[in-house]
Amino acid sequence: MRMRVDFNYMMEEFTGAGRGIAKSALEAKRGAALAAHKAVELKRGKGWLEWMSSPYDQGEVVKEINAMAADIREKNDYFVVLGIGGSALGPSAVQKALNHIHYNDLPGDKRPGPIFYVEDNIDPERMQALLDVIDIKKTVFNVISKSGNTSETMSQFLIVKKLLEDALGADAKDHIICTTSSHSGSLLPIAKKEGYRLLFVPDGVGGRFSELCPVGLLPAAVCGIDIEELLAGAAYMDQLCRVEDMDENPALMSAVMMKIAIEMGRNISVMMPYADSLSLMSDWYAQLWAESLGKLVDNEGREVRTGQTPVKSLGVTDQHSQVQLYTEGPFDKVLTFLKVGEYRTTYTISEGCEDVPSVSFLGGHTMNELIQAERDATEYALLKLGKMSMTITLPEVNAFTVGQLLYYFQMETAYMGEFLNIDAFNQPGVEEGKNATYALLGRPGYEEKKAELDARPPKKDEYII
Amino acid sequence: MRMRVDFNYMMEEFTGAGRGIAKSALEAKRGAALAAHKAVELKRGKGWLEWMSSPYDQGEVVKEINAMAADIREKNDYFVVLGIGGSALGPSAVQKALNHIHYNDLPGDKRPGPIFYVEDNIDPERMQALLDVIDIKKTVFNVISKSGNTSETMSQFLIVKKLLEDALGADAKDHIICTTSSHSGSLLPIAKKEGYRLLFVPDGVGGRFSELCPVGLLPAAVCGIDIEELLAGAAYMDQLCRVEDMDENPALMSAVMMKIAIEMGRNISVMMPYADSLSLMSDWYAQLWAESLGKLVDNEGREVRTGQTPVKSLGVTDQHSQVQLYTEGPFDKVLTFLKVGEYRTTYTISEGCEDVPSVSFLGGHTMNELIQAERDATEYALLKLGKMSMTITLPEVNAFTVGQLLYYFQMETAYMGEFLNIDAFNQPGVEEGKNATYALLGRPGYEEKKAELDARPPKKDEYII
Structure with a gap:
């Protein structure tokens, strides 16, 4: 029960010239990918990679x-x-x-x-x-x-x-x-x-x-x-990620794809599961991706202001909300579909309304067919307008595949931290807000911060309507 | 019970040079704002502005x-x-x-x-x-x-x-x-x-x-x-938006702010309510903003690929998920806080754990104080790193203020459509996906689209891991 990462539609040969990743650009990352893999393996189980x-x-x-x-x-x-x-x-x-x-x-x-x-x-x-x-x-x-x-x-x-x-x-x-x-x-x-x-x-x-x-x-x-199955899934993915060759390591290849996409100006990463069961995976991913990669300085302390903004989406629901923007809007995002091979239920749409063909044609199809067709169609609509997408397929949603998925994203994030040459495991930007909160609450020890806050230039009434 | 829009921290005089909106840039939009207001008023109640x-x-x-x-x-x-x-x-x-x-x-x-x-x-x-x-x-x-x-x-x-x-x-x-x-x-x-x-x-x-x-x-x-109160709130906001002077019209000024922000490269709009009750307002806004403004062509049919990507966030929750990125990451977004003046409940944090000062200092404060302090602190942390934010305050969350808020966003969207010179009321990009879905389901009349889909170049196994 292995999850699969499909990055066909990230590639220029599918999206059209200048809108996807050239094979040469992919090859050019091979050295960096090897180095990132080695760096992560060296830290395996130690420090913040425990x-x-x-x-x-x-x-x-x-x-x-x-x-x-x-x-x-x-x-x-x-x-x-x-x-x-x-x-x-x-x-x-x-x-x-x-x-x-x-x-x-x-x-x-x-x-x-x-x-x-x-x-x-x-x-x-x-x-x-x-x-x-x-x-x-x-x-x-x-x-x-x-x-x-x-x-x-x-x-x-x-x-x-x-x-x-x-x-x-x-x-x-x-x-x-x-x-x-x-x-x-x-x-x-x-x-x-x-x-x-x-x-x-x-x-x-x-x-x-x-x-x-x-x-x-x-x-x-x-x-x-079944938490043993969750961990077994994670272990299974970990084994796949021990391979240094990016062509065989799904998390490493995904990180390479995203790194190139960022270099191409895609500062947004949309996570779009086609399953209600996976809807909150997007929220979990959003924290992992945002907090790990959104950094002011690199490992040498140089100001870099890195980070790609994760966006939570849900198929098919957001086809009626966000997909208009994803297809016709700017070339500023990568979509990742989470596809389910087999849902845990099959539900057949009832026949009816035979005198209204625009409705009755649905009868006899399963909801399963409909949701899969809509996902395929959305992927295609994006591609037609030159938009990049990846598809992660879970053969089914169970503890083993979810364990894989969680661990895969964690590994992808670790590799991306190496590519960006940042510390993916700290969150210094959260400290300022915490300290300011303490100061505003009058906590002893935060008098200096309180003075700093009190010295803020006052807001102007003319800028409040 | 009027909601207020505070855009102090959008302005360069607060964010620092080059990181916010110069007063001159704001003034330069006065003509366009008047024109947008006039255009919307001319269509009032007609066509797609019914x-x-x-x-x-x-x-x-x-x-x-x-x-x-x-x-x-x-x-x-x-x-x-x-x-x-x-x-x-x-x-x-x-x-x-x-x-x-x-x-x-x-x-x-x-x-x-x-x-x-x-x-x-x-x-x-x-x-x-x-x-x-x-x-x-x-x-x-x-x-x-x-x-x-x-x-x-x-x-x-x-x-x-x-x-x-x-x-x-x-x-x-x-x-x-x-x-x-x-x-x-x-x-x-x-x-x-x-x-x-x-x-x-x-x-x-x-x-x-x-x-x-x-x-x-x-x-x-x-x-x-109380749906009459919802409508009364909308009517109240509508009256505010009848004023052509952007200094007095909250939706018009907000659209001006966002337009300048987009011109400055802010392609992301984060909506961050500090109230669980308003959490789904972000989802509603996300559709309104994305589907209205994400457009391939302008009113003259020229390819423009407009659109700013809405992001749903929640305070304080996402301070522990997204705020690291918002503070330290790239200058690519505008934050809009939805602030609540008075929550409908007051809850006092119990005293306790006196021998652990880092915990006990919380006792005696209200949750209301804490959430307000955290919002203020987050706004401040963003400002310190030069990030732009707006704050919309609902004096309290009730049918009248929610009616205002809904109508305000609708008006802002209409004005923004004028600024971008696009049709904010259609969604042509959704059609391709719909038609492809029908084709994939074998619906009669979609044979040509089916043939087009069947002619897609096959995905390559080497791009699937």
Whole structure:
């Protein structure tokens, strides 16, 4: 069950001259591709590439998580992730991909796990809305923050901690599980003091690379997903990516394609799954791609301002929203289709309305045929106007293929970091906002930043309508 | 309760030289702005600008819709929109903005209307999933297609029609309401023959401009939203937009800002609401902006390939996903924040964890303070790196301010169409894909297109990994 990457329509021989990648341009990248592969392999499992070990070294962790998940399922009706960024996007994407599309709306006996929410914002209306629909006495909250300093998550945690303690007293501790660093940060000492169950994020696994570690594995397991299969899929993709020849290594070739596309002025990367189940994969990818590659300086500290902007799209839905722009608009984007070989359901369109041929012709076809035809047609319409696209095909959507897909994108991102000569694993641009937030909230230690903010030139009324 | 548009941080005097809009550049647009305003006013209420009458001429329609909505609420537990593009995005966005964030999860006595789904894809898994969680005998389906030729919607319709007839016999007709053209298309004769209730889409109202006509008004009314207030908000914004002076007309000034930004190479427009309730406004905006402005040719038929790519974002959530790129990455985008003055709930973060100051400092603040501080901080972090942003403030999120916001974006889009000298109201680029789909499905009359598709050069195996 191998996923495939098809980059035919990235090539000039299909798109037309000047609008795609010349074979010579591809060949010219061979040296850089080899170097990038070597650089990544040298760092394998070390530093911020510790996530490359995730498919292999979690046998015991998986057992622990599955046992914990079974216990949670038995005793609770709700499971709520408190996390933001990778701590939320990965769990959401995998749940959407591998469980029923209306999972929460299923009756309990048809649901493989508790009702599941991922809370990744601090909107007060959303906090209240969550509390309106859950019974906290029957809820486990999974607080996910490696550092324990994530303001959004820790705010939610403080609220939930108090509510649980008021409602359950000493039993409150059974309703919180912390996923955090094993040896540092603010959440660990709290968890130890309070007696919360703990899972650990390995040191060299950053938030956006954490779906295949306990951050993602616990929520998936709780909802009945086969996490061993997820990891097996990742391991399978990892094996494919050990090959240094870009013609054989799907993630490396994809990175090469995107690098050339960026050089050609394609500053936008549209991810367009043709399956509702994969819709949140685009959100997960958007973080990975944006936060890893959007960088002010290169490895030598020179100002480079790199980054390609990811755009989340959904087929066929966005054919009636975005495709007009994608086809007729500027040559500024690459589309990546996520295609599904076989959907898990076949649904036949009923016959009817025989006196209205523009409607009745649909009857007898399956929805499966229709969605596939529309994807093919969209790919063709783009090509006709000279637009580049790639197609990633999952033979079917299951834990094994989703594991491949996640790991493939992580590898592509690592290779791209090498091509751009940047640090793909930090996020320095987020610090300024964090510090300014602390200053605005009057946190001790941020007085200087507060003074800086207070010294901002005032906004002008003439520029407000 | 007037929404405000703040464009201070679009201006060079704040962003720094070369990174924002010079006052002289703004002044230089005054003539074009006057001309665009005049052009739009000349077309007011006519042709494809018939939507400019929507705030004023629907008194009787509103009464009819409110009566229909009351009847639906009384007799049913579920209300399902079958539609795609504007027929889905508008109803979804308004529902999310104005009802409980977990509306469907509320018990019946706390919900102002039936459980609500919007089905805007033809994924067979999603179709099955919907049918798994609704009781069609207690469901009204609102089939929305002006032409009645929308394959996706009509496929869903055929399926639902058969299921209802099998389950309810002659009563099936009471479970389908069609929103379509009053005098043409494929759905009208079907509805008349079957005896379905009907609502009409005015001739000059295209899908993406249809939220304030029956397309959007019925779903909103069914879910208990005050549609008269929505229209009153639109009318209020319309009055503001009658002023020809760009300094007083928020939509006109916004279009001027965006036009200059595009000329400066900002080919991306990020819409970033700081409120979960407004999250789907970004999706609605994305269609409006992309489909209206992404055009191959101008009004004289010259190839221009215009269009700015809309990106959906969400604060604070995407601070942990996209903001790294927005701050440190290329100068290729404009951010528009949607700010909320007062949220409809105040939630105080509980005190606790006093021995961990990096956590305990949050206690006692409200989530409201935190989300506002984070927005301000993000705006500031962007500015510090020379990135342009606008801020639209809704004093609060209610039907009146949401009506303003919808109408404001529609007006901005109309003005931008004038600046770009394109037809903002057609979507020719979607036709190629539609025709290719028909050909691939073997529909009679599309044999020539089928031959064209069959003559495509085959994809090469060497470009598939």
